[in-house]
Amino acid sequence: MPLLALILGASALGAALPGGGVAALGIAPSSVSVPPITACSEINKRRIIITRTSIGIQGAVTTKNWRNTQWATSLLDPMYRLSSSYRPTNLVAITWRGVISPKGGYLLKREAAEALSAMFAEAKLSNIQLKILSAYRSYSTQVRVFAGWVAKSGLQQARKYSAVPGHSEHQLGTTVDLGSLTGVAWSNPKFPTSPTALWLEANAYKFGFIRSYPAGAANIALSCYGAEAWHWRFVGKGLAYEIVCSAQVPRIFLWNRQNGAERVIAPSCDLLTPPEGYVLPSPSPTPPASETPSETPSDSPSAPPTESPSESPTETPVTPP
Numbered sequence: 001m002p003l004l005a006l007i008l009g010a011s012a013l014g015a016a017l018p019g020g021g022v023a024a025l026g027i028a029p030s031s032v033s034v035p036p037i038t039a040c041s042e043i044n045k046r047r048i049i050i051t052r053t054s055i056g057i058q059g060a061v062t063t064k065n066w067r068n069t070q071w072a073t074s075l076l077d078p079m080y081r082l083s084s085s086y087r088p089t090n091l092v093a094i095t096w097r098g099v100i101s102p103k104g105g106y107l108l109k110r111e112a113a114e115a116l117s118a119m120f121a122e123a124k125l126s127n128i129q130l131k132i133l134s135a136y137r138s139y140s141t142q143v144r145v146f147a148g149w150v151a152k153s154g155l156q157q158a159r160k161y162s163a164v165p166g167h168s169e170h171q172l173g174t175t176v177d178l179g180s181l182t183g184v185a186w187s188n189p190k191f192p193t194s195p196t197a198l199w200l201e202a203n204a205y206k207f208g209f210i211r212s213y214p215a216g217a218a219n220i221a222l223s224c225y226g227a228e229a230w231h232w233r234f235v236g237k238g239l240a241y242e243i244v245c246s247a248q249v250p251r252i253f254l255w256n257r258q259n260g261a262e263r264v265i266a267p268s269c270d271l272l273t274p275p276e277g278y279v280l281p282s283p284s285p286t287p288p289a290s291e292t293p294s295e296t297p298s299d300s301p302s303a304p305p306t307e308s309p310s311e312s313p314t315e316t317p318v319t320p321p
């Protein structure tokens with residue numbers, strides 16, 4: 001069956017209680033059919049088409065939530081992309097030490113920059129010295145970054161870690177790559193278990209940041225990119241809390257959200273700190289493990305990309321993907 005009927009919450013009770021016992025329990029009846037998201041294993045097999053003037057993934061389409069107000073729930077993966085002309089509003093400069101200042105060498109949306117500044121200050125109290133390695137990247141910058149990774153490791157390796165231009169969360173202006181000022185470097189295989197990375201795992205959501213690409217084979221298969229302990233996306237405190245609570249890969253959470261599914265609340269949610277004033281809905285009676293939508297290859301027709309980057313790839317990357 002290609003479509004998994006994602007039956008959450010009260011609908012499971014409804015089936016067990018014929019005659020409409022659901023409403024009496026005060027839980028809105030719901031049964032949402034979430035269409036399957038295209039499997040990473042399928043989209044990562046698609047050709048990357050490079051011409052003299054453009055680069056793109058075969059069959060890629062503009063993401064549903066592409067508008068400037070939709071940055072928090074915009075789904076970007078190797079299938080869904082932003083337009084090459086997308087540029088976030090409200091970009092402010094921030095230094096590599098996380099201080100908002102016109103002298104800063106990085107750009108972020110103001111909301112993300114302010115949250116990041118607060119997070120840097122809080123981390124310092126735990127003796128964690130964060131630094132920004134990369135922040136907003138325009139489409140044309142991503143062209144250079146991706147081309148650099150291709151030159152360094154080849155196309156197939158590059159696409160595992162670096163987004164094809166248009167597909168990068170860095171183009172949203174809300175995403176940062178973070179490293180440690182004093183500790184293990186982001187590129188060190190030990191970085192994911194370093195105090196800096198562990199601190200981020202435990203605390204970043206309190207400032208509205210989520211890790212887009214978690215570790216583990218199952219998560220990598222669902223996020224379409226290799227594990228990146230340095231890559232953090234700002235979505236706001238409420239949504240970050242909900243995503244971490246769900247224990248779902250952000251790509252899957254956002255897909256389900258876009259398609260009207262109810263939230264998943266994983267058991268580990270009890271251990272998290274909700275944002276001030278946040279009211280957590282009652283937990284779903286259905287175990288979260290069964291609520292990941294099934295993946296099937298998409299049958300959408302392939303169309304070559306048409307947008308042209310404004311600069312040709314030439315530089316070797318110095319930033320993380």
Ligand SMILES: [Zn+2]
Pocket residue numbers: 134170176177230231232320321
């Ligand atoms: Zn990144």
